[in-house]
Amino acid sequence: MKRIKLFASLIMSTSLLSWGAVSADSADLLSIDSAPNRPKNMVIMIGDGMGPAYTSAYRYYQDNPNTQEIEQTVFDRLFVGKASTYPAAVSGLVTDSAAAATALATGVKSYNGAISVDTNKQPIPTLLELAKRRGMSTGVAVTSQINHATPAAFLSHEADRSHYDALAQSYLNTDADLMLGGGQKYFPASLIKQFEAKGYHYLSDFSRLNDLNQPKVIGLFAEVELPWAIDEPNTNRLSKMVQKALELLSRNDKGFVLLVEGSLIDWAGHDNDIASAMAEIHEFANAVEVVEQYVRNNNDTLMVVTADHNTGGLSIGANDEYRWDPQVLRTIQASPEKIAKDAVAIDDWRTLVELRLGLELDEQEYQQLANARMQGQKRLHASLKQLIDKRSNTGWTTEGHTGIDVQVFASGPASPLFFGQLDNTDIAKHLISLLPKEPQPKAQTKAVAPTKPVNTALPSLVTLDKNT
Numbered sequence: 001m002k003r004i005k006l007f008a009s010l011i012m013s014t015s016l017l018s019w020g021a022v023s024a025d026s027a028d029l030l031s032i033d034s035a036p037n038r039p040k041n042m043v044i045m046i047g048d049g050m051g052p053a054y055t056s057a058y059r060y061y062q063d064n065p066n067t068q069e070i071e072q073t074v075f076d077r078l079f080v081g082k083a084s085t086y087p088a089a090v091s092g093l094v095t096d097s098a099a100a101a102t103a104l105a106t107g108v109k110s111y112n113g114a115i116s117v118d119t120n121k122q123p124i125p126t127l128l129e130l131a132k133r134r135g136m137s138t139g140v141a142v143t144s145q146i147n148h149a150t151p152a153a154f155l156s157h158e159a160d161r162s163h164y165d166a167l168a169q170s171y172l173n174t175d176a177d178l179m180l181g182g183g184q185k186y187f188p189a190s191l192i193k194q195f196e197a198k199g200y201h202y203l204s205d206f207s208r209l210n211d212l213n214q215p216k217v218i219g220l221f222a223e224v225e226l227p228w229a230i231d232e233p234n235t236n237r238l239s240k241m242v243q244k245a246l247e248l249l250s251r252n253d254k255g256f257v258l259l260v261e262g263s264l265i266d267w268a269g270h271d272n273d274i275a276s277a278m279a280e281i282h283e284f285a286n287a288v289e290v291v292e293q294y295v296r297n298n299n300d301t302l303m304v305v306t307a308d309h310n311t312g313g314l315s316i317g318a319n320d321e322y323r324w325d326p327q328v329l330r331t332i333q334a335s336p337e338k339i340a341k342d343a344v345a346i347d348d349w350r351t352l353v354e355l356r357l358g359l360e361l362d363e364q365e366y367q368q369l370a371n372a373r374m375q376g377q378k379r380l381h382a383s384l385k386q387l388i389d390k391r392s393n394t395g396w397t398t399e400g401h402t403g404i405d406v407q408v409f410a411s412g413p414a415s416p417l418f419f420g421q422l423d424n425t426d427i428a429k430h431l432i433s434l435l436p437k438e439p440q441p442k443a444q445t446k447a448v449a450p451t452k453p454v455n456t457a458l459p460s461l462v463t464l465d466k467n468t
């Protein structure tokens, strides 16, 4: 019932907005309904490179083979729509992570490589910055280095995503409360000292994450990105970071905005490595479940999950064969990268490979790997991935990104805003529209009771009606 009312007001707001004269956001109309319809807290979660084929593959990978039906995943439960991802025209139709993150953080399309600057390289305010201005707490928790494109576009501004050192330096002025991920390489001791002088607690030992009891944290747990999830089974680093972030950020009465990224799904996609990709999605899915549970327990929190783009052109089935066999992937115990590294170093490499892959090599496969191994670790790494693709019948079309739409998942107050076909910029626009109103100059707010939110929707609609 409530959902229908929300929809009705949304349709109304959309048609009015399309007249072009209204700057009032559609969220104003939501407040006609009974509370809570405007979230106090927002969590935006990005599976980097996690196009639709990945979440489908994950469903089959996760399926319990002992039951007849195919069980739903957290993505199936939370699915609400999809979004186009194309960047600003100057970069064509296929986005990179920087332009996509800029769209998701600011609501503005820019060129590939841009970190929350427009096509004239001028900074655009981000969701996290706008939230901070309203007195909310903000944070990021990612599995890449914290100054990688996606978190960077939520925290900072830079003409080129590859300016890692400048981005790290710029974080001194972000005022974000919490930054968790990798990237020690980009934050030398002298820079960390400056963070500490600003009141940040620095943490590099992941096992001490749970001891944290104050926001204002910069936690860097790897030189660059965190290790592949498949090489650290049951470590659940992202879930633990997210759990901690929710605990610390929720102490602010004014609410919080948290960005979470499963960064390495994209890296596995670029590598055309289906085994590592499934483990990274599993890591991300676990973190999504942590937030899903938080939203169930806290009905003032909105979660929106999406991908920035699709990577690798993953195909479930290949070579004209109607088959995809995820069972092959379930028994793999280490990344092909790690297996190759270890296998070039020992004589009885066949036993090691069979053990780690959880399969028996036939003679042809053995010969192929043996030949590759003679040519070194890199060739063996590639051959192992080929073998896994062949056994599971997985296909790839590129080692880059593709331009297809990505899925959108949401739960919590105002989640109907994210239903249906969107553009990636709409996601940011809606999230920004759901922030509390910016504090008004005193003269204008005098008459308003300070604790009661102002509903400006109806008056502005009436005004519009007269003027058009």
Ligand SMILES: [Zn+2]
Pocket (backbone or CB within 6 Å): 049, 097, 266, 267, 270, 311, 401
């Ligand atoms: Zn990528």
